[in-house]
Amino acid sequence: MTSIPFRGRKASRNRQFRKATSGGFVALGIMATAFGVFAVGLLLYSVANDGIGVFDWDFLTSFPSRIPEEAGIKSALMGTLWVMGFTTLFAVPVGIGAAIYLEEFAGKNLFTKIIESNINNLAGVPSVVYGLLGLAFFVYWANLGPSIIAGSLTLALLILPIIIVAAREGLRAVPPSIREAAIALGATKWQSVRFQVLPVAMPSVLTGVILALARAIGETAPLIAIGAFTSVFFIPTSPTDAFTVIPIQVYSWITRPLPGYQEDAAAGMIVLLIVLLSMSSIAVALRHVFARRRMW
Amino acid sequence: MKITGTKLFSILGLFAALLMATLLVSCGGSDPTATPTRTPASPTFTTPAMEPTQAMEATSTPDSANTESSMESLSGTIAIAGSSTVFPISEAMAEEFSKQNSGVRVNVASTGTGAGFRAICAGEAQVSNASRPVKQSELDTCAENDIELIEIPVAFDALSVVVSPNNDWAECLSVEDLATIFGPDSHGVVTNWNQVNPDFPDVGLRLYGPTTASGTFDYFTEAIMGEGGAHRGDMDLATEDDPLIAQGVNGTRGGIGYFGLAYLAQYSSLVNAVSVENPQTGECVQPSSEAVESGTYQPLARPIFIYVRADLLDENPEVEAFVEFYMEEATALVPEVGYVALPQEAYDWNLGRLASRTTGSVFKDVAPGTPLNTVLDRLQ
Numbered sequence: 001m002t003s004i005p006f007r008g009r010k011a012s013r014n015r016q017f018r019k020a021t022s023g024g025f026v027a028l029g030i031m032a033t034a035f036g037v038f039a040v041g042l043l044l045y046s047v048a049n050d051g052i053g054v055f056d057w058d059f060l061t062s063f064p065s066r067i068p069e070e071a072g073i074k075s076a077l078m079g080t081l082w083v084m085g086f087t088t089l090f091a092v093p094v095g096i097g098a099a100i101y102l103e104e105f106a107g108k109n110l111f112t113k114i115i116e117s118n119i120n121n122l123a124g125v126p127s128v129v130y131g132l133l134g135l136a137f138f139v140y141w142a143n144l145g146p147s148i149i150a151g152s153l154t155l156a157l158l159i160l161p162i163i164i165v166a167a168r169e170g171l172r173a174v175p176p177s178i179r180e181a182a183i184a185l186g187a188t189k190w191q192s193v194r195f196q197v198l199p200v201a202m203p204s205v206l207t208g209v210i211l212a213l214a215r216a217i218g219e220t221a222p223l224i225a226i227g228a229f230t231s232v233f234f235i236p237t238s239p240t241d242a243f244t245v246i247p248i249q250v251y252s253w254i255t256r257p258l259p260g261y262q263e264d265a266a267a268g269m270i271v272l273l274i275v276l277l278s279m280s281s282i283a284v285a286l287r288h289v290f291a292r293r294r295m296w
Numbered sequence: 297m298k299i300t301g302t303k304l305f306s307i308l309g310l311f312a313a314l315l316m317a318t319l320l321v322s323c324g325g326s327d328p329t330a331t332p333t334r335t336p337a338s339p340t341f342t343t344p345a346m347e348p349t350q351a352m353e354a355t356s357t358p359d360s361a362n363t364e365s366s367m368e369s370l371s372g373t374i375a376i377a378g379s380s381t382v383f384p385i386s387e388a389m390a391e392e393f394s395k396q397n398s399g400v401r402v403n404v405a406s407t408g409t410g411a412g413f414r415a416i417c418a419g420e421a422q423v424s425n426a427s428r429p430v431k432q433s434e435l436d437t438c439a440e441n442d443i444e445l446i447e448i449p450v451a452f453d454a455l456s457v458v459v460s461p462n463n464d465w466a467e468c469l470s471v472e473d474l475a476t477i478f479g480p481d482s483h484g485v486v487t488n489w490n491q492v493n494p495d496f497p498d499v500g501l502r503l504y505g506p507t508t509a510s511g512t513f514d515y516f517t518e519a520i521m522g523e524g525g526a527h528r529g530d531m532d533l534a535t536e537d538d539p540l541i542a543q544g545v546n547g548t549r550g551g552i553g554y555f556g557l558a559y560l561a562q563y564s565s566l567v568n569a570v571s572v573e574n575p576q577t578g579e580c581v582q583p584s585s586e587a588v589e590s591g592t593y594q595p596l597a598r599p600i601f602i603y604v605r606a607d608l609l610d611e612n613p614e615v616e617a618f619v620e621f622y623m624e625e626a627t628a629l630v631p632e633v634g635y636v637a638l639p640q641e642a643y644d645w646n647l648g649r650l651a652s653r654t655t656g657s658v659f660k661d662v663a664p665g666t667p668l669n670t671v672l673d674r675l676q
């Protein structure tokens with residue numbers, strides 16, 4: 001008789017404890033999220049606050065200047081667009097191709113295992129190491145100089161592992177039954193990959209691509225290593241031209257003594273964010289197109 | 297199966313095309329007809345100069361009438377690489393030169409003096425920036441590639457040390473004194489003037505200076521401590537705002553600070569310049585443009601250079617036009633970016649050396665501390 005209320009009290013205390021634990025974890029989760037949102041909000045606010053006064057049409061259409069009020073982002077913005085265009089051109093086809101091969105065609109042997117673990121490790125290599133590789137290989141050995149093409153190839157190498165890893169994850173998430181069904185109906189391996197697997201995997205592949213390009217667009221160190229720490233007073237017209245990119249221009253401004261350059265740097269970051277968001281929205285739009293096409 | 301027409305490739309192509317389209321749209325947006333309507337630079341920035349009359353003329357847009365070469369429409373590429381110290385001068389020159397010669401594609405890279413010589417000797421750059429004279433080994437590398445350099449001193453990099461007008465003891469400081477005051481070992485230790493020299497009174501040291509971001513900081517630490525970046529961290533105020541350094545030093549009896557010599561004239565009512573003992577002669581020298589030019593103001597003054605490829609000049613008139621522009625605008629633009637301009641004759645001699653394609657280095661074998669006017673005379 002006495003044991004029932006006792007158990008009840010214990011059970012009730014236990015339940016209260018478990019409820020408190022659950023509530024506490026939710027609170028922690030909310031705090032962690034709020035911290036992240038707050039940090040991003042603070043960043044956006046401080047950048048917008050510092051940069052908005054300088055951010056205007058003149059800023060977009062002026063070359064760098066020794067006078068902070070006259071300095072603009074034109075050559076760096078053009079450089080970023082050129083470099084990102086070529087980086088995309090080099091990295092995306094090769095990256096997705098490598099992922100398709102490794103995931104769909106390659107046999108599971110020691111050789112592919114070594115390649116896989118190397119790619120995973122390469123995704124974590126500091127970017128300046130790629131810069132030194134680019135300097136030795138593209139700038140000097142291939143004699144490309146500190147040109148757009150050398151910068152793009154360096155950045156393409158930098159983001160290839162990220163694209164490959166993300167694209168493989170996407171391909172792996174497609175149920176094997178889809179491939180088997182395609183092959184059972186007489187499709188070749190290529191046809192099953194091309195018409196069944198890849199379209200379904202495309203949204204997550206694109207997520208990987210956009211994350212990789214977002215990393216590339218913000219990179220400063222590897223491009224400084226290949227010699228792109230430059231004030232450019234023209235708009236590049238060919239891939240062999242010298243160039244600078246927005247992060248380098250921002251870095252160059254931040255290191256300058258005159259106070260007006262800090263505002264130029266903030267305005268440069270706004271431009272970089274706008275370019276980045278435009279790229280992301282293209283990817284989001286493409287994701288929706290692919291997601292709608294899925295038949296099952 | 298026709299691969300080229302398939303959706304995958306069209307999607308990938310679309311993605312690349314969208315990026316390219318963004319590029320093209322922005323290219324179209326960069327219409328040069330959009331006239332900049334920026335406010336001019338603050339007067340505190342445009343006026344520092346050794347000679348007041350030149351300071352008046354040192355506006356942000358040099359007079360285009362004195363550059364005949366801008367009449368011809370030039371084209372081509374001028375890549376400039378090298379010293380971060382010379383970078384602000386060459387960048388200012390490139391900025392103004394580009395405004396007048398929009399057909400010439402100029403870029404200035406801040407890579408360090410050594411890398412600048414590597415680039416010019418490998419044929420990757422037409423002009424190199426250098427904060428020291430070229431070395432024989434670098435000339436040899438150039439010669440292997442059939443590249444010859446014309447040496448062109450463009451400015452003096454000079455600093456002034458200043459104290460409060462109420463400071464009646466620190467009239468002349470030696471390099472050792474300055475190292476005691478600003479050196480890394482003094483961090484938290486040397487806090488009183490009598491620690492610098494027992495003859496000095498019991499007055500607290502208050503330290504003012506530039507931040508680590510500036511070339512002034514780099515050069516001061518190289519010249520005084522013998523090692524770039526070696527500096528105590530407990531400054532009372534480290535700022536890139538030279539007026540604040542001058543005001544800070546002015547407001548405290550024990551204050552001491554340093555900034556570019558080009559700015560000294562502006563603050564002469566607030567601060568007194570300290571003479572620096574020349575380590576070679578033991579003589580106390582007041583900072584002045586004359587002392588800098590005569591080479592007696594050591595070690596806080598040095599000439600800085602550009603080098604240009606002689607073999608390019610005949611076929612690439614834009615390179616010659618750029619160096620000519622550099623020489624013509626130097627008197628106005630050099631002080632504007634915080635350096636001391638050379639005497640006008642030196643720029644004229646440089647033009648003569650350019651015209652006669654006189655290659656090789658005059659400064660290469662000059663011992664440190666040699667009066668610079670005798671070296672400059674050799675440019676004739």
